[in-house]
Amino acid sequence: MLEEMFQILDHEGNLNESLRPSVISDATLKDFYEKMLFHRMADNKILLLQRQGRAGTYASIKGQEASQVGPMHALRKQDWLVPSFRELSAMLMRGVPLKSVYLYWMGNEWGSHVPADVRVLPVSIPVGSQILHAVGLSRAAQILKKDEISVVYFGDGGTSEGDFHEGCNYAGVFKTPTIFICQNNQWAISVPRKMQTASKTIAQKADAYGFFGIQVDGNDVIAMYQATKDAVERAKSGKGPTLIEAVTFRLADHTTADDAKRYRDEKETAFWTARDPMIRMEKYLAKKNLWDEKYRQALEERFSAEIEKAVEEAENTVSKTDDMFDYLYETMPAHLTEQKKLWQS
Amino acid sequence: MAKLIMVEALNLALKQEMQKDKTVVCFGEDVGKNGGVFRVTDQLQKLYGEDRCFDTPLAESAIAGTAIGMAINGLKPVAEIQFEGFSYLTMNQMFAHGARIRNRSRGRFTCPMTLRFPFSGGIRALEHHGESPEAFFAHVPGLKVVIPSTPYEAKGLLISAIRDPDPVIFMEPKRVYRAIREEVPEEEYAIPIGKARIVQEGTDVTLIAWGAMVRECLEANAMFQQKNISAEIIDLRTISPWDYETVLQSVQKTGRCVVVHEAQKTCGFGAEISATIMEKALYSLKAPVIRVTAPDIQVPLLKLESFYIPDEHKIVAGVEQAMAG
Numbered sequence: 001m002l003e004e005m006f007q008i009l010d011h012e013g014n015l016n017e018s019l020r021p022s023v024i025s026d027a028t029l030k031d032f033y034e035k036m037l038f039h040r041m042a043d044n045k046i047l048l049l050q051r052q053g054r055a056g057t058y059a060s061i062k063g064q065e066a067s068q069v070g071p072m073h074a075l076r077k078q079d080w081l082v083p084s085f086r087e088l089s090a091m092l093m094r095g096v097p098l099k100s101v102y103l104y105w106m107g108n109e110w111g112s113h114v115p116a117d118v119r120v121l122p123v124s125i126p127v128g129s130q131i132l133h134a135v136g137l138s139r140a141a142q143i144l145k146k147d148e149i150s151v152v153y154f155g156d157g158g159t160s161e162g163d164f165h166e167g168c169n170y171a172g173v174f175k176t177p178t179i180f181i182c183q184n185n186q187w188a189i190s191v192p193r194k195m196q197t198a199s200k201t202i203a204q205k206a207d208a209y210g211f212f213g214i215q216v217d218g219n220d221v222i223a224m225y226q227a228t229k230d231a232v233e234r235a236k237s238g239k240g241p242t243l244i245e246a247v248t249f250r251l252a253d254h255t256t257a258d259d260a261k262r263y264r265d266e267k268e269t270a271f272w273t274a275r276d277p278m279i280r281m282e283k284y285l286a287k288k289n290l291w292d293e294k295y296r297q298a299l300e301e302r303f304s305a306e307i308e309k310a311v312e313e314a315e316n317t318v319s320k321t322d323d324m325f326d327y328l329y330e331t332m333p334a335h336l337t338e339q340k341k342l343w344q345s
Numbered sequence: 346m347a348k349l350i351m352v353e354a355l356n357l358a359l360k361q362e363m364q365k366d367k368t369v370v371c372f373g374e375d376v377g378k379n380g381g382v383f384r385v386t387d388q389l390q391k392l393y394g395e396d397r398c399f400d401t402p403l404a405e406s407a408i409a410g411t412a413i414g415m416a417i418n419g420l421k422p423v424a425e426i427q428f429e430g431f432s433y434l435t436m437n438q439m440f441a442h443g444a445r446i447r448n449r450s451r452g453r454f455t456c457p458m459t460l461r462f463p464f465s466g467g468i469r470a471l472e473h474h475g476e477s478p479e480a481f482f483a484h485v486p487g488l489k490v491v492i493p494s495t496p497y498e499a500k501g502l503l504i505s506a507i508r509d510p511d512p513v514i515f516m517e518p519k520r521v522y523r524a525i526r527e528e529v530p531e532e533e534y535a536i537p538i539g540k541a542r543i544v545q546e547g548t549d550v551t552l553i554a555w556g557a558m559v560r561e562c563l564e565a566n567a568m569f570q571q572k573n574i575s576a577e578i579i580d581l582r583t584i585s586p587w588d589y590e591t592v593l594q595s596v597q598k599t600g601r602c603v604v605v606h607e608a609q610k611t612c613g614f615g616a617e618i619s620a621t622i623m624e625k626a627l628y629s630l631k632a633p634v635i636r637v638t639a640p641d642i643q644v645p646l647l648k649l650e651s652f653y654i655p656d657e658h659k660i661v662a663g664v665e666q667a668m669a670g
Contacts, residue, residue: 080418113451121417122449126441132407133442136414143370143396144419163438166407173402327448328487330455330510333539333586 005247006227007217011275013283021226030290032073032221033281036065037296038303039089040278042098045307046088046105050256054315056107059086063219063251066277067183069093070224071151071244074232080119080150082134084127086183087153094120098307102314109327110317119148128154128161131180135167138176138235149235151179151228157188159205160196168243172209175240179231180206182243183218185250186272190263206243218246219277249275349529352522354496355385358503359423361533363393366421369507370397373408373425382427383463383522405434409460413443416458416512423507429464429516430473436481443512444487459506463519465557465607467654469647470519476644477556477608482514483585483617489513490584491538494521494559496529501536502582509538518556525560541588543595547577550601550667553592553618555581558605558655565657569664576664584614592618593626600631601667605655610638632670637663 008019043062049055061068064086072081072093081087081094088101095118104111104123112122121137124130134152141148158164159182171178182202186193199205206213212234216227224246231242249272253260260269285291325340326332332340349357363369371386377400380387389398401408405426412424426432439460447455466475482490491506491513493499499517506513544559545566554562559580569576577595581587596602602622604615615636622634637655645653 109449109451112449113453116453121454122446124442126437129410129437129441132410132438133414133417135407136411136416137418138414139411140415140418140420143415144368146419148418150414163406163410166402166404167410170402170404170407170411323451327452329447329489335586335589 005215005217006223007220008222008226009220009280009284011219011280013280013287015222015284019226020222021229024222024225026288026290029222029281030285032069033278033285033291034299035069035093036089036221036278036281037299038306039065039069039092041300041303042092042101042307043088045311046102047252047256049106049311055102055105057255057257058105059255060252061086061088063272063276064183064185064248065089066221067181067218067224067246067248070221071179071181071228073225074228075149075151077117078119078146078148080121080134080137080148082121082130082137082150082152083123084130084154084158085123085125086155090153091120094118096120098310099313102310103317106314108314108317108319109323128158128163130154131158131163131167135171135176135178138171138178139174142174142176147236149177149179149232151181153181153183155188156182156184156186156193156196156202157191158182159202168205168209168241171241172211175238177235178241179228179235180241180243181228182245183248184245185248187250187254187260187264189254189258201245203243203245211241211243213243213245215245215247218248219275219280221277221281251276346528346530348526349496350523350526351493351496351499351517352383352385354500354529355503355517356387356389357529358500358507359386359389360392362504362507363389363397365533368419369421369423370415371423371425372399372401374401374403374427376400376425381425383519386425405431406438409435409438409443412458412460413438413446413456416456417446417454421457421507423459423461426460426462428474429462429476429478432462432478435460439482439488439512439514440485444485447511448487455510456512457510459503459509459513459515461503461515461517463522464516465518465520466644466650467520467557469650472644472646475650477606479516479584480608480612480614483614487512488585489538490516491582492516492518492555492584493582494518494556494580495525496527498536498542498580498582500529501534502538504533505535505538508535513538516556520557521560536582539583539586539588541582541591542580543577543591544580545576545578547575547599549575549599550577550603550664551592551595551599552576552578552603552605552664553581554578554605555584556607558607561655561657562605562660565660565664568657568661572665574664574668587618589621589625593622596622596626597629600629602630603635603637603660603663603667605637605660605663607639607654609641610636611641613638632667635663635667
C-alpha cells in the first residue's frame with residue numbers, strides 16, 4: 001500500500017522535483033509549514049483546555065495537518081467544506097475564525113455560525129452522514145449552474161457507513177462536482193483499518209462508483225495539494241467526483257475520552273511519528289536553509305499569543321438561554337413561545 | 346372550476362410552484378420519467394426538464410440527505426419517498442440533520458425542504474405500505490408535519506409546505522388519493538401550516554382527526570345525527586406545530602372530545618392531544634378524552650386489515666363513550 005501511493009515529499013524531506021507543482025514555490029512550502037504548526041498548536045490547546053474543564057470532549061487532528069492544509073489550498077473562494085469532527089485545520093484554512101472553533105468545542109453553538117462568506121458546514125457527529133450533504137450542495141450547484149465544488153471529509157471508519165455508499169453512488173450517477181477525502185488515519189477509535197473493509201485500498205472503491213480514486217500519502221502536503229487540484233479540475237470540467245484516500249495516522253487518542261494505549265502498539269505509533277507531516281517539512285526547509293530552531297521558536301511565540309487571544313474571546317462569550325429556543329424555526333410557533341416563557345421563569 | 350382528485354391537486358400545486366419559483370425541484374424513485382408511482386409528479390419532467398424533476402437511485406437516506414444539502418445551497422427541494430414504510434430510512438438524516446441545521450448553526454444555514462410520501466392504509470396493500478408514522482416525526486423539534494385530508498386541502502397545504510423556510514414532512518393519505526373528487530381552484534392559494542380547520546360546527550362533542558380519518562368522521566356523522574348528537578369535527582391539518590388553541594376552544598364549548606387516528610394507540614399523537622386538553626381544559630371536560638385508534642400491533646396484511654383500522658362503527662362507539670361518561 002505505502003509503496004503505491006502518490007507521493008512528492010517523502011518522510012526524509014526529499015522532494016521529487018519532477019512531480020513538484022509549478023505553483024508550489026519554497027515560499028508556499030514555508031507558508032504550509034507555518035499553517036500546519038499553527039494548527040497543531042491550536043489543536044493541542046483544546047486538549048489542554050479539556051483537561052482543565054474549560055472545553056468539552058475533543059477529537060484531535062494531530063498528525064493529520066497535511067491531509068487538510070494541502071487540499072484546502074487547492075480550493076477557490078466559492079467552494080464548500082463539509083467536515084466530520086476532526087477537521088480543525090481544514091476549517092481554519094477555509095476562514096472559520098479560531099475563536100469560532102474554540103466556541104464550538106467549548107459547547108457553544110455560536111461556534112458553528114460562521115461568517116456569511118465562509119462556506120463551511122458545522123461539525124457532523126453522526127459518522128459519514130455529512131457525505132450526503134456535500135453531494136447535495138454540489139448537486140444544487142450543478143442544477144443552478146454555479147461553479148462550486150464541495151469537499152467532504154470522513155475517516156476510514158466512515159467508509160463503512162451506508163451513507164458513504166449512497167453518497168458516492170449518487171455522486172457517480174450525476175457526476176456531481178464533489179471531492180471525497182477519506183482521512184485514513186488507520187483507526188476508528190479502537191477498530192483498525194483492516195476491520196473496516198476487506199478492500200485492499202479505500203481509493204479503489206471509487207471504481208465501483210464509476211469515478212476516479214487515488215491513494216495519496218496523507219502526510220505529504222504537496223501530494224495532497226496536487227491530488228486535490230486535479231480533482232478540482234476534474235469537477236470543474238464536468239468530469240465528476242474524485243475519491244482521495246489520504247494515508248495518514250491519528251497520533252492522538254480518538255478523543256479526550258479515549259486511551260489509545262489500551263489497543264495500539266507503541267511500535268506502530270513510533271513508525272508513524274517518524275512520518276509526521278511537519279518533521280518532513282522541517283527537514284526539507286532546513287536543507288534549503290529556510291528553517292532552523294530559532295525560526296520555529298519565533299513562530300511558536302507568535303502563534304501562542306494568537307491562540308491565547310482566541311481562547312479569551314471565546315471564553316468571554318456568554319451563552320443565552322434564549323438561543324436554545326429562538327433558532328428552531330424561522331418563526332417561533334405558539335407552543336415554543338409558551339415553553340420559553342415557562343422555562344425561563 | 347375543475348374537479349380534481351388529490352393526486353391531481355398535488356400535481357397542480359407542484360406544477361404551479363415550479364413555474365413560479367425556479368429553485369423548486371422534485372425528485373425521488375420513479376418521480377421523473379414515470380411521474381411517480383401514484384402519478385403525483387406526472388408530466389413535470391416534460392415541462393421543466395431533467396434538472397428540475399428527476400429520478401434518483403434507490404436510496405432513501407440519499408434522497409433525504411442530498412435534499413438537505415440542496416436546501417442549504419439555494420434550492421427548495423421537494424423530495425419524494427415512495428411509501429411511508431421507507432420513510433424510516435430517512436429518519437437519521439431528517440432527525441439528526443434536517444431538523445437541526447438551523448439551530449445547530451444559529452441560523453447561518455437553513456433547510457427549506459419538503460419530504461413528501463403517501464401514508465396510512467385501507468387499500469389492502471403490502472406490508473410497509475399502510476402505516477402511520479406521524480408521531481415519530483412530530484416528536485422531533487425543528488420539523489413540521491402536515492397531513493391534508495382532501496384535494497382542496499392538499500393543494501393549499503403543499504404550496505405552504507414548499508414555501509416554508511423549514512423542513513416539512515408532508516404525509517399524503519393514499520386512501521384519499523383518488524377517492525374524493527372536488528372543486529380545486531386553478532389559481533394559487535396557500536393554506537397556513539399550524540392552523541386547524543373546523544369542518545363542521547357542533548355542540549355536543551369535539552371530534553379531532555386528520556388524513557383519511559376526517560372523511561370517516563364525516564361519514565359517521567349520519568349516525569351521530571340519528572342519535573341526536575351534534576358533533577364538531579376538526580381536521581387538525583398540521584400535527585406539528587399543532588393548533589391547540591382551536592381544539593381547546595372547541596372542547597371548552599362541547600365538554601367532550603374524541604380523537605381518531607389510524608396510528609397505534611400508545612404514543613400516538615392522540616396521547617399528546619389528550620394530555621394537552623387535560624392540562625389546559627380539564628374543568629371543561631364532562632368525560633375523559635376518548636381515543637379511537639388502532640391497537641398496539643403491527644399493521645396486518647390485507648386479510649385482517651379492516652379489523653385494524655378505525656371505521657365509522659368504532660368512531661360512533663367512541664363518541665357514545667364520550668357522551669356517556
